[in-house]
Amino acid sequence: MAFGNIVPSYLSALSLKQALELSNLYLENAYKTEDHDIVLVLCHEAEAALSQAKSASKKLHTQPGDAEYQAMRDGMATAYVDLNKLLERQGHSDVARAIIKKAVKWGGSLDHPGRLASTFQSGNITGSMRETSDSAGGPSTVGPANIPSSNQKQDRDIVTIDSRIFSLNVRPPTTDFKLPEPDERLNSTPQLVCCLGLLQASHLPDITLDPTVQKWLHLIENNTDEQGRLQTMVTEVVRAYKRDELKDAKIITEVVHLAPVLNKDTYKDLLRELYSGINHSGLLNVHQLEGIAQLIQGGDPGYLDADDL
Incomplete structure (x- = not known):
C-alpha cells in the first residue's frame, strides 16, 4: 500500500486542528478493527490527514516555545507514533520505519508509547x-x-x-x-x-x-x-x-x-x-x-x- 505526502483535494480545506482530529479518528477506528484491509485503508487516510495537518501548520502564527506550538508538535508526533505502531502490527515494517522518522521530526522518539496503544493496553475502558x-x-x-x-x-x-x-x-x-x-x-x-x-x-x-x-x-x-x-x-x-x-x-x-x-x-x-x-x-x-x-x-x-x- 502506498503512503506519501500527497494531500487529497477533499482534505485541502481542513485546518490543522480539523486534519489532526480526523487523523486521530481514523487511527482510533483502525485500532478497534480486526480486518487487515480496513486497517490499512484507515492508516492510509490517517496519513493523508496528517499530511494536510503538516501543510496547514505552515500557516500558524506561532513561535517555538509557545504553548500552542508545542501542543501542535506533540499532537503530530503522537499521531505518527500511533500510525507507526499500527503499521508494525500489520506487518508493514518498511512503511512503519518511514512513518517513525516523521514522528521524530515532530519531536517524538523511537520509544514513545503512543496514545492509542497505551490506552488499549492499560485497560482504560468505558x-x-x-x-x-x-x-x-x-x-x-x-x-x-x-x-x-x-x-x-x-x-x-x-x-x-x-x-x-x-x-x-x-x-x-x-x-x-x-x-x-x-x-x-x-x-x-x-x-x-x-x-x-x-x-x-x-x-x-x-x-x-x-x-x-x-x-x-x-x-x-x-x-x-x-x-x-x-x-x-x-x-x-x-x-x-x-x-x-x-x-x-x-x-x-x-x-x-x-x-x-x-x-x-x-x-x-x-x-x-x-x-x-x-x-x-x-x-x-x-x-x-x-x-x-x-x-x-x-x-x-x-x-x-x-x-x-
Whole structure:
C-alpha cells in the first residue's frame, strides 16, 4: 500500500486542528478493527490527514516555545507514533520505519508509547450507562449520550474516545427525555435514539436500570408493533435527510445522531448518501465530511467494508 505526502483535494480545506482530529479518528477506528484491509485503508487516510495537518501548520502564527506550538508538535508526533505502531502490527515494517522518522521530526522518539496503544493496553475502558430520575419521583428520564453504541452490545470493552475529537462540532443534545407510551408521539430524533438505545442495551448483564425504565422496557419488549414503529421512524429520518436539498450542519448533526441504533443496511445507505454529497459538491462540504467521521465513530465498526473507505 502506498503512503506519501500527497494531500487529497477533499482534505485541502481542513485546518490543522480539523486534519489532526480526523487523523486521530481514523487511527482510533483502525485500532478497534480486526480486518487487515480496513486497517490499512484507515492508516492510509490517517496519513493523508496528517499530511494536510503538516501543510496547514505552515500557516500558524506561532513561535517555538509557545504553548500552542508545542501542543501542535506533540499532537503530530503522537499521531505518527500511533500510525507507526499500527503499521508494525500489520506487518508493514518498511512503511512503519518511514512513518517513525516523521514522528521524530515532530519531536517524538523511537520509544514513545503512543496514545492509542497505551490506552488499549492499560485497560482504560468505558461503557457505563447512567440513569436519572427527578427528585419528586416522576417519570424516569435517560439522556441519549449515555446509550451504548451497537458495538458495545458485542463487547463492553470500548476504548475511551479522546474528548478532543471534533470538539468544535455541534454535540447531540444532553436534555433528558421522558420515555413515551406505545403510539405516543416522539418529540425529537435524540428521544428516538434514547428509546432504541435502551432496547438494544436491555439484555446486557451489567446494566442496572431504574424501576420505571425497567417497566417501560418490559412493556415495549412485549409490543412488537411499537418496536416496529420506532424502527420505521429511524428509516424515515434517513429518507427525509436524503430528500432534503439543503443538508446544513443542523440537519447532518441530527441524522448522524442515529448512528448507534442504525441497522447495517440503513447505516450503509446513509454513509453512501454523505459520501455522494461530498463527491458531487464543487467545494468541499466540511459538514458532510464531519458527518461521515461521526457516523463511523458512533456506529458499529463491523458495518464497514474495505470498499466503504
